Amino acid sequence: MENILLNIKDLHIWYRVYGGYLKIINSVYLMVREGERVGLVGESGCGKTTVMKSIPQILPPGDFLIPKGEIYYKGKDILKMNFSEIQRLRSREIAMIFQDPTAALNPVFTIGTQIGDVIRYSAALEENVHQEKIKMLSIKALKEVSLPDPERMLVNYPFQLSGGMKQRVCIAMSTSSPRNLIIADEPGTSLDVTIQDQIMRLLNEIVKKRKTSLLLITHSLGVAKEMTDRIYIMYAGTIVETALTKDLFQNPVHPYTKGLLASVPRLSGGGIARGIPGRIPDYLNPPQGCRFQPRCEYATSSCTENPPQLIEVEKDHFVACYLTQR
Amino acid sequence: MRNSNQPNNSIAISLVRPKSIFWHNLGKNWYKFSRNPLSIIGLVIVLAIIISAIFAPWITPYPEHAGPFVDFKSAGQPPSLQHLCGTDNIGRDIFSRIIFAFRDALIMAVVVLALAVPLGVLLGLIAGQLQSTWIDIVIMRITDVFLGIPSLILALAIAVVLKPNLMNAMIAISITWWPWYTRLVYGMASSVRNEYFVIAADLTGASKFHILFREILPNCLSPVFTKIALDVGWVILIGAALGFLGLGAQPPTPALGQMVSDGANNITFWWMTIFPSIAIVLAVMGFNLMSDGLRDMLETRME
Amino acid sequence: MKLSSFLFKRLLHSIFVVFGLSIVIFIIARVIPGDPARLALGPRAPEEVVQRLRQEMYLDKPLPEQYFYWIKGVLSGDFGRSLYTKRAVSVDIKESFPATMELVIFAGILMVIFAILLGILAARYKDTWVDNLIRTLSYFGVAIPSFVAAIVFMLLFGSYWPILPVLGRLSPGISPPTRITGLFTLDSLIKGNFVAFWDAFKHLILPSVALSLGPLFQEARIVRSSMVENMHKEFLEAERGYGIPERVIMFKYLFKSSLIPMVSVMGLDLAALFSAAFLVEMVFNWPGISRYGTLVMLNKDLNGISAVTIVLGAVFVIVNIIVDIIVALLDPRIRLGTNRGI
Numbered sequence: 023m024e025n026i027l028l029n030i031k032d033l034h035i036w037y038r039v040y041g042g043y044l045k046i047i048n049s050v051y052l053m054v055r056e057g058e059r060v061g062l063v064g065e066s067g068c069g070k071t072t073v074m075k076s077i078p079q080i081l082p083p084g085d086f087l088i089p090k091g092e093i094y095y096k097g098k099d100i101l102k103m104n105f106s107e108i109q110r111l112r113s114r115e116i117a118m119i120f121q122d123p124t125a126a127l128n129p130v131f132t133i134g135t136q137i138g139d140v141i142r143y144s145a146a147l148e149e150n151v152h153q154e155k156i157k158m159l160s161i162k163a164l165k166e167v168s169l170p171d172p173e174r175m176l177v178n179y180p181f182q183l184s185g186g187m188k189q190r191v192c193i194a195m196s197t198s199s200p201r202n203l204i205i206a207d208e209p210g211t212s213l214d215v216t217i218q219d220q221i222m223r224l225l226n227e228i229v230k231k232r233k234t235s236l237l238l239i240t241h242s243l244g245v246a247k248e249m250t251d252r253i254y255i256m257y258a259g260t261i262v263e264t265a266l267t268k269d270l271f272q273n274p275v276h277p278y279t280k281g282l283l284a285s286v287p288r289l290s291g292g293g294i295a296r297g298i299p300g301r302i303p304d305y306l307n308p309p310q311g312c313r314f315q316p317r318c319e320y321a322t323s324s325c326t327e328n329p330p331q332l333i334e335v336e337k338d339h340f341v342a343c344y345l346t347q348r
Numbered sequence: 349m350r351n352s353n354q355p356n357n358s359i360a361i362s363l364v365r366p367k368s369i370f371w372h373n374l375g376k377n378w379y380k381f382s383r384n385p386l387s388i389i390g391l392v393i394v395l396a397i398i399i400s401a402i403f404a405p406w407i408t409p410y411p412e413h414a415g416p417f418v419d420f421k422s423a424g425q426p427p428s429l430q431h432l433c434g435t436d437n438i439g440r441d442i443f444s445r446i447i448f449a450f451r452d453a454l455i456m457a458v459v460v461l462a463l464a465v466p467l468g469v470l471l472g473l474i475a476g477q478l479q480s481t482w483i484d485i486v487i488m489r490i491t492d493v494f495l496g497i498p499s500l501i502l503a504l505a506i507a508v509v510l511k512p513n514l515m516n517a518m519i520a521i522s523i524t525w526w527p528w529y530t531r532l533v534y535g536m537a538s539s540v541r542n543e544y545f546v547i548a549a550d551l552t553g554a555s556k557f558h559i560l561f562r563e564i565l566p567n568c569l570s571p572v573f574t575k576i577a578l579d580v581g582w583v584i585l586i587g588a589a590l591g592f593l594g595l596g597a598q599p600p601t602p603a604l605g606q607m608v609s610d611g612a613n614n615i616t617f618w619w620m621t622i623f624p625s626i627a628i629v630l631a632v633m634g635f636n637l638m639s640d641g642l643r644d645m646l647e648t649r650m651e
Numbered sequence: 652m653k654l655s656s657f658l659f660k661r662l663l664h665s666i667f668v669v670f671g672l673s674i675v676i677f678i679i680a681r682v683i684p685g686d687p688a689r690l691a692l693g694p695r696a697p698e699e700v701v702q703r704l705r706q707e708m709y710l711d712k713p714l715p716e717q718y719f720y721w722i723k724g725v726l727s728g729d730f731g732r733s734l735y736t737k738r739a740v741s742v743d744i745k746e747s748f749p750a751t752m753e754l755v756i757f758a759g760i761l762m763v764i765f766a767i768l769l770g771i772l773a774a775r776y777k778d779t780w781v782d783n784l785i786r787t788l789s790y791f792g793v794a795i796p797s798f799v800a801a802i803v804f805m806l807l808f809g810s811y812w813p814i815l816p817v818l819g820r821l822s823p824g825i826s827p828p829t830r831i832t833g834l835f836t837l838d839s840l841i842k843g844n845f846v847a848f849w850d851a852f853k854h855l856i857l858p859s860v861a862l863s864l865g866p867l868f869q870e871a872r873i874v875r876s877s878m879v880e881n882m883h884k885e886f887l888e889a890e891r892g893y894g895i896p897e898r899v900i901m902f903k904y905l906f907k908s909s910l911i912p913m914v915s916v917m918g919l920d921l922a923a924l925f926s927a928a929f930l931v932e933m934v935f936n937w938p939g940i941s942r943y944g945t946l947v948m949l950n951k952d953l954n955g956i957s958a959v960t961i962v963l964g965a966v967f968v969i970v971n972i973i974v975d976i977i978v979a980l981l982d983p984r985i986r987l988g989t990n991r992g993i
Contacts, residue, residue: 080888084778091811123886130983140893179983195893212991386790492664493671496971497964498926503958504948505679576708585796589930592798593945605879612802621806626797 025204026094027235028054028059028077035072035081035259037305043087044305046072047259050091051332054203059229059236061246062283063265064256067302070239071121073256074205078112091208112143117196119206119225123188127180130156134160134176144199163198164191167224186217190224195227204229205237210245222249243286247271252338255279258302258313261332266308267340277318312344320345370646387641393634401451404648413440414448416600434619436610442619445602446627452597453604453631456518457583461520461576468529469572473565477531478535488534492528499524503586514603517596521586525579532575534566543567574643579633588628602627661975665968672964673725677718680957721957730958735950740958743943748962750820751932751939753834755924757855758862759953762924763917766867770874770913775901777879785871792868798930800861805934806858816854818936858935862927866920873916877909884908911978918974922967 035047037195046069054060064070075081077093079100083336093100095111103111120126128136137160157176164172167190180188189209196204206225208219240246246253247267254264255278263276274280280296300317303309309316311326318325325344332340332345385507405411409432419439427434433442471640475487494502499521506520584604590596591605599606604624611621724731730740773785808815820835821827828839828847835851881887882905888902924968925941932942947955 075888078892080891082883109894109896111894112892116892118889118892120885121886121891126889128886128890128904128908130910130981131904136890139890139895139899143895143899144893181983192889195889429754431690489667489671493668493675496665496668496672496922496968497675497960498967500926500929501944501960501963504929504945505676505956581794589798592930593933593949608799608802612805615806615810618810621802625803628796628799629791629794632796636794637790641915 024177025056026053027056027058027095028052028097028237030073030077031092031094033073033076033093034089035069035076035091036087036089037072038085038087039306042306045259045308046305047076048308049329050256050259050261052254052261052264054235056202056235057233058252059238060257061250061253061262062237062239063243063246063253064243065241065302066200068256069259070256071207071242074118074207074237074239077205078116078118079108114199115201116203116205117201119189119192119196119209121208122212123185123192124180124212125194127188129180131179132176133178133180133183133191137163137176137191137198140195141198159198163194164230166197167191167194169194181234183215185264186221189213189217189221193221193225197232197234200232201234203235203237205239207239208241209238209240225249226302243282253280258308259305260329261314261342262314263339263343264332264339269336273336273339275335275339275346276314276318276343277345312342357405367435369498384641386637387644390634390637390639390641393630394638397450397631397634398454399603400447404447404451406445408441408444410441411443411448413444414600414602424614427619427623428615433623434617436607436620437614437617441622442607443527445472445607446604449602449604449607449624450627450631452514452601453584453587454580456514456521456587457580459518459524460525460583464525465529465572465576468526469533469565472525472530473537473568476541476555477564478611479538479541487530491530491534494524494527500586500589503590504549504593504595506588512595512598514597514601517587517590518588520595521583526584529572529575533568534573536571537564540564540567571643574639575634577639577642581632581639584631584635585628589646655836657979658976661972665972669961669965669968673722673961676957676960676964677721677819679868680953681714681717725958725961731954733947733955735947735952735955740954743955744940744958744962747940747943749755749834749926750937751928751941753836753940754855754858754928754932755921756834756837756861758924759921761859762863762867762870764921766870766874766917769868769871770878771901771906773871773875774882774905777882782875785875787871789868789872792864792951795865795870796930797862797865797927798934801858801931801934804861811842815857820851820854820937822850823852837877858931858937861934862924862931864866865927866923870917870920871899871975874909874913877912881905881909881929887951910981914978914981915974918970918977921974922970924964925966 030050030052033050034045034049036043036045038044050073052060052062052073062070062073072081073088076086076088077095077100078247080101088101091101095115100108100111114248127133134157138156141156141159141163160176161172164175169175169187169190173184175187175191180191183191193209204225210221211223213221222245225236228234236249238246238249246289250267252264252266253270255262255270255276257278263270263274263279265273270279271283278298283296298317301315303313309326311324311328312321312330315321315325322344330342330344332342334340337345400407404414407428408414417438417440419435421439422431422435423437423439425431425435431441433446435441436445439629458598471487471491475484475491502524503517503520506523507517510516510519541564549558587596587603588605588608591603592609594606594609596605597603604627607624608628609620611617611624614620697842721731727805728741730744733740733743736743769789773782776782816822826847828835828842828844828851830838836855839845839847839851878901887900887905890904891897895904928939928941929938929945931937932939933945936942940962941965944959944963947959
């Protein structure tokens with residue numbers, strides 16, 4: 023359980039626009055151990071998907087720049103890997119589930135072709151494998167995600183499936199061959215709540231069964247609480263707090279985390295929840311110091327000079343805030 | 349006390365005003381245009397052509413060669429310092445003739461587009477606005493018929509029927525050109541029609557006229573302008589094609605297509621063919637490049 | 652099933668267009684000032700002969716009736732007599748059409764293959780020297796009209812560098828192969844006549860290249876932009892993320908998704924080749940329908956003009972229908988029509 027699978031250190035990602043660069047991701051630290059389920063929580067626009075996509079290196083190279091930082095997978099820096107090593111990473115080690123299953127599936131190819139190709143090129147098999155075997159494995163993968171009538175599914179096109187079914191297909195593609203890390207980007211968000219619940223349960227089951235590590239990206243604290251062992255809270259491209267899930271909910275330290283927890287409406291009275299006033303910063307000219315400072319009710323002048331570092335406040339509980347030093 | 353007869357347009361205005369988007373994009377994206385070297389090259393070529401065409405009588409070395417002029421002594425001379433593109437088989441300086449030919453070509457383009465574009469755009473707007481009525485169907489069917497005929501063939505047929513001169517060539521090309529604009533504007537008008545600011549304007553009582561010309565039209569304009577810039581090049585091309593076959597401006601007036609055809613008849617004087625050809629290619633290329641840049645500039649949505 | 656109703660509507664639409672076309676042509680043809688019968692027979696023909704010709708040509712009847720007779724003839728294949736070649740126009744057309752077909756098919760093949768090749772290369776190596784080279788070439792190539800290319804070729808290979816023939820379909824001394832399809836290359840292959848095949852092939856090269864040059868580069872740009880646009884669509888990122896190798900992504904997934912706009916443009920360009928052939932056939936003295944068309948036009952041969960215009964218009968329409976069918980087949984959403992699931 024102690025082996026570190028994924029270790030992101032001080033990652034910066036910039037996005038090129040006409041006026042300069044959007045400095046979206048600013049010093050992100052993230053770690054996933056073997057068998058661990060990690061959650062990355064943050065509001066829309068904070069850069070979670072960008073971080074996720076940078077891991078298997080599928081960010082469009084012309085527009086994105088990584089000026090600083092390392093992403094270690096099993097000890098090797100992904101950013102320094104050559105092409106074939108990255109291929110290997112993508113086909114054997116890491117799988118991704120995208121937020122919008124409709125966008126993630128190619129509309130002009132059948133489900134069978136797409137999942138068949140994923141299986142064929144994942145290195146669990148040699149390249150010249152019998153078509154029959156691929157078909158068999160495809161059906162098996164589809165069965166695992168509880169899709170009805172997998173044989174028929176193979177010849178269907180994505181537009182013929184419902185949202186929930188498409189998402190299951192995406193999950194099937196990720197689990198069609200053994201992987202060490204599954205990265206899931208808000209897998210149920212574009213679906214209605216009951217389906218979302220089903221998808222989450224399915225994911226949970228699969229991860230538990232195969233002892234795969236999971237990096238779950240979500241904006242919902244509720245989902246994170248159910249599905250993760252450890253949570254990272256992200257704001258405007260920085261990690262502001264991280265702790266074991268139970269510790270985080272019992273003892274939030276960072277003002278943003280506290281604000282998030284307070285924003286969750288409770289059925290047990292209390293009225294409409296409090297929000298967090300303000301908006302995410304302008305990434306073109308982000309604040310010099312702490313990025314949360316403009317919205318923070320505890321901010322002082324020292325918060326504007328330098329961004330705070332992550333400091334351990336109790337066992338396995340890190341916070342990036344100057345409040346911890348007072 | 350409110351005057352209830354006055355349509356309250358303030359709501360429509362407070363929503364996104366399409367016209368200001370147009371100018372906003374223009375200003376902001378000039379920066380974009382100027383950063384693309386190809387667009388600048390295109391603009392330079394186009395400006396060079398336009399300026400030299402306007403000032404032709406003053407800047408060409410031998411302006412009289414563009415009219416009836418014969419000088420057999422200097423016929424068939426290869427390019428030299430005196431005659432940048434050589435002389436043709438009856439002694440006229442080709443360079444000067446090319447510049448004058450551009451004049452006619454540009455005039456042709458301007459006239460053709462001045463005829464075809466307003467007609468096409470108007471029909472497209474009307475058809476787009478009155479969608480699913482018989483007017484729409486009639487207009488679009490006629491447009492389809494004209495689009496179904498290859499434009500060169502139709503232009504040829506018409507130009508042949510009329511006497512071969514510049515005016516008739518322009519008429520012929522205009523008749524083949526308007527349907528493209530109708531279709532373009534029709535498509536845009538149909539989609540813009542359903543945008544909220546149009547519905548809002550309608551709800552606050554704006555007249556159909558107002559909606560058509562002050563709300564829908566400005567939003568359709570960007571691709572129209574891009575297309576106009578592109579079309580100048582293409583009209584020059586079709587004009588040259590007609591000229592090549594002897595329709596269009598008659599000798600001794602210089603015309604690009606005619607000059608290429610003359611070159612074909614005097615194949616040993618290679619400069620007679622090559623330079624007018626380069627001129628045609630350069631013109632089309634210049635307008636293409638500029639219009640690409642124009643498109644990048646005008647057609648971005650508000651970010 | 653949605654597909655067949657879609658096709659049916661398309662067909663109906665096209666028939667309408669062709670009819671509209673025929674009316675337009677008819678009106679144009681009858682607008683010529685002057686008396687067609689007299690024009691045909693010349694100023695010295697006696698009046699009764701002219702009068703008889705007028706009656707034959709229904710010139711004394713009202714316009715709509717003239718149209719009716721003409722259309723009747725057209726539908727049964729009779730386009731009247733050419734006042735230029737003095738033969739039945741339908742014979743002229745039957746003779747000259749295959750030559751143009753061969754030229755257009757050849758040029759079309761060149762166009763499609765190279766456009767796709769160049770486009771994919773430019774997209775794959777986007778922003779590298781390969782891409783920049785192709786894009787620069789295409790800006791240039793698009794601006795070259797086919798008749799200019801034709802003339803330059805004529806100049807180059809006719810006068811300076813005679814490695815390829817520039818006139819006609821066959822060299823003098825080689826007799827045309829027995830006519831099966833009218834396409835010399837095909838016919839000679841079928842009969843095993845390799846001498847004729849090679850000769851016909853050589854003659855095809857220059858005009859086809861001249862014809863296809865402009866559209867080829869235009870399409871290459873569209874192939875490239877369509878692929879670039881789709882290149883970073885999410886499903887491709889997903890496919891890359893699963894480890895599918897780049898070449899499979901390029902040639903299979905990206906290509907097929909980008910295919911539809913490409914096919915539409917290629918279809919249009921293919922149809923346009925027929926009209927571009929007008930000038931190219933003139934330059935290379937290629938005995939096709941476009942050259943015939945140009946000649947009858949320049950000689951104001953009414954029957955010839957209307958016949959050629961309508962035939963080419965119909966060809967245009969047919970090609971467009973075929974393109975629409977192909978697009979419908981390619982897009983599974985149109986093809987399958989029904990929507991199972993939500």
